[in-house]
Structure formats: C-alpha cells, structure tokens
Amino acid sequence: MTEVDNQRREELRSGLRATNSEASPTLRGLRDTGVLDEVPLHVYAFTPEGDLAGGVVAHTANGWLELDLLWVDAPHRGTGLGSAVVAEAESLARARGCAWSKVWTWDFQAPGFYGKQGYEVQCVLEDHPPGVRDFFLTKRLG
Numbered sequence: 001m002t003e004v005d006n007q008r009r010e011e012l013r014s015g016l017r018a019t020n021s022e023a024s025p026t027l028r029g030l031r032d033t034g035v036l037d038e039v040p041l042h043v044y045a046f047t048p049e050g051d052l053a054g055g056v057v058a059h060t061a062n063g064w065l066e067l068d069l070l071w072v073d074a075p076h077r078g079t080g081l082g083s084a085v086v087a088e089a090e091s092l093a094r095a096r097g098c099a100w101s102k103v104w105t106w107d108f109q110a111p112g113f114y115g116k117q118g119y120e121v122q123c124v125l126e127d128h129p130p131g132v133r134d135f136f137l138t139k140r141l142g
Helices: 005-023 025-033 081-095 110-116
Strands: 039-046 052-061 064-072 101-108 119-123 136-138
Touching: 039 081, 039 101, 052 081, 081 101, 101 110, 110 119, 110 136
Parallel strands: 064 101
Antiparallel strands: 039 052, 052 064, 101 136, 119 136
16 A cells, blocks of 8 residues: 555554654653654745745754755855855754754765765765765764
C-alpha cells in the first residue's frame, strides 16, 4: 500500500517513540523536557519592496537543528544573506536547547557554503541521485 494514512503514521511514530524510550534511559529522561519534540523553525529575508530574498526552512528535534531548505535569490547571493539566515536559525535553535545542527546538500548546491559556516562533512553518498554526490554535514552549536 502506498496510500498516505496520517493516522497510521502517527500510530507508528508513537509506537517507535515508546519502544525507544523503553530501551534508552537517556531518551526516557528527555521525553518530558520537550527537547525531543519536532518544532518548525523558519527564517525569511525580504527585499525592501517586500519580496522574498531567501530563507531557511528547518525544524528542531532531539536537541538538533535540522536544516531542510536554504534558498537565496540570485541577486542576493554572495551578499552574506545566506550566512545571516543560517546564523539566525542556529541562534533560535540554541535558545530551544539545541547543541548541534545538521544538513544534507548536493555537490552542486552548497557544501562549500556550509563549510564556511563551520559545518563538517560526516558522510558523502555517491550517486544519490545518480551522478550526484550527497553530503551530510554537522556543526556543534557552541
């Protein structure tokens, strides 16, 4: 079955969380603190005219910031806007108790950009998708 069933998905998620909490004393201790909860975190940047210039779509969960999307419109690339929105997302994540950040990016996207932001490559997947290298990077949010 490939049909999306949100109720079943939540049942699976709930069952997995209960199993994980049962198996791990660390997770049991964190479960009620809110650190494990998945909470959206979005940062947007606008032009003086009110148009979207760029931003980050992310979420925090398990004490980590997970950067899902980063985009900067072409006229604003190289201006520091990307660095600014990532830094703001990291600051908001720290305020939520996150100690780490992680991101996946393709070789033609932004591995160099993230390296300049202090992210370190942890894994590279070859041919993911075919002909493309997929980078997994992390950063300690000191």
